[in-house]
Amino acid sequence: EVQLVESGGGLVQPGGSLRLSCAASGFTFSTYWMHWVRQAPGKGLVWVSRISGDGSNIAYVDSVKGRFTISRDSAKNTLFLQMNSLRVDDTAVYYCARIKEGGSRAWDVWGQGTTVTVSS
Amino acid sequence: QSALTQPASVSGSPGQSITISCTGSSSDVGGYNYVSWYQQHPGKAPQLIISEVSNRPSGVSDRFSGSKSGNTASLTISGLQADDEADYYCSSYADSTTPYVFGAGTQVTVL
Numbered sequence: 069e070v071q072l073v074e075s076g077g078g079l080v081q082p083g084g085s086l087r088l089s090c091a092a093s094g095f096t097f098s099t100y101w102m103h104w105v106r107q108a109p110g111k112g113l114v115w116v117s118r119i120s121g122d123g124s125n126i127a128y129v130d131s132v133k134g135r136f137t138i139s140r141d142s143a144k145n146t147l148f149l150q151m152n153s154l155r156v157d158d159t160a161v162y163y164c165a166r167i168k169e170g171g172s173r174a175w176d177v178w179g180q181g182t183t184v185t186v187s188s
Numbered sequence: 189q190s191a192l193t194q195p196a197s198v199s200g201s202p203g204q205s206i207t208i209s210c211t212g213s214s215s216d217v218g219g220y221n222y223v224s225w226y227q228q229h230p231g232k233a234p235q236l237i238i239s240e241v242s243n244r245p246s247g248v249s250d251r252f253s254g255s256k257s258g259n260t261a262s263l264t265i266s267g268l269q270a271d272d273e274a275d276y277y278c279s280s281y282a283d284s285t286t287p288y289v290f291g292a293g294t295q296v297t298v299l
C-alpha cells in the first residue's frame with residue numbers, strides 16, 4: 069500500500085525549532101519529487117517546499133526561505149523539514165505529498181498531516 | 189491573498205450540477221496545462237480529483253470533470269451527492285520562484 073506518514077509536530081515557542089518527518093512506503097521513493105504543503109487553522113492550502121528525487125533541486129515559498137530546510141534520506145525513504153526561527157504564523161497542519169518525476173505536477177498521495185503550533 | 193481566485197462557496201441540490209471557477213494569470217493557469225483540483229473533507233487530508241486540467245485519477249467518480257479557457261480553469265460536479273459536501277481547492281504549476289500556487293478554496297454545500 070502506498071503510504072506517507074508524517075510525524076514530529078507539536079507545541080513550540082516562537083523562535084524555537086522543530087523537525088518534521090514523512091515516512092514513505094509502497095513506492096519507489098527516489099522517482100518522486102516530495103513536497104510539504106501546510107494549512108493554517110480554518111485557512112486554505114499553501115505550498116511550502118519541494119525536493120527532487122535525487123535531492124539536487126530544492127525550492128521554498130518566500131515566507132520560509134532562510135528558516136526552513138527540506139531534505140530526504142533515500143536509504144530510509146524519509147522526507148524531512150527542519151523548521152527554525154518559528155513564528156506564530158507558521159502554526160498549521162503540515163502535509164507531505166508526492167509528485168511523480170516528469171509527471172502531472174499534481175500531488176496524487178498525501179499524508180495525514182502533522183500539527184505544528186507556535187505559541188508562547 | 190491566494191494567487192488563484194475561487195468563489196468562497198457554491199451550493200446545489202442533490203442531483204444538480206455545479207461549477208467552481210479558478211482564475212489565475214498567464215504565468216500559472218493560462219501558461220500551463222498543470223491545473224489540478226483537490227477535495228478536502230473536514231479534518232482529512234486533501235485528495236486529488238483532477239490533474240492536468242481534465243484528467244481523472246483512477247477511482248475518482250466520472251461525475252467530476254475539469255476544463256480550462258484562457259486563465260480560468262473550472263471544476264464541474266454533476267449529479268451532486270451528499271458526500272460531495274467538502275472544500276475544493278485548485279492548484280497550478282507556476283512560472284515563478286514559487287512553483288505551485290493554490291486557490292483559497294471553495295466550500296460546496298449540498299442543500
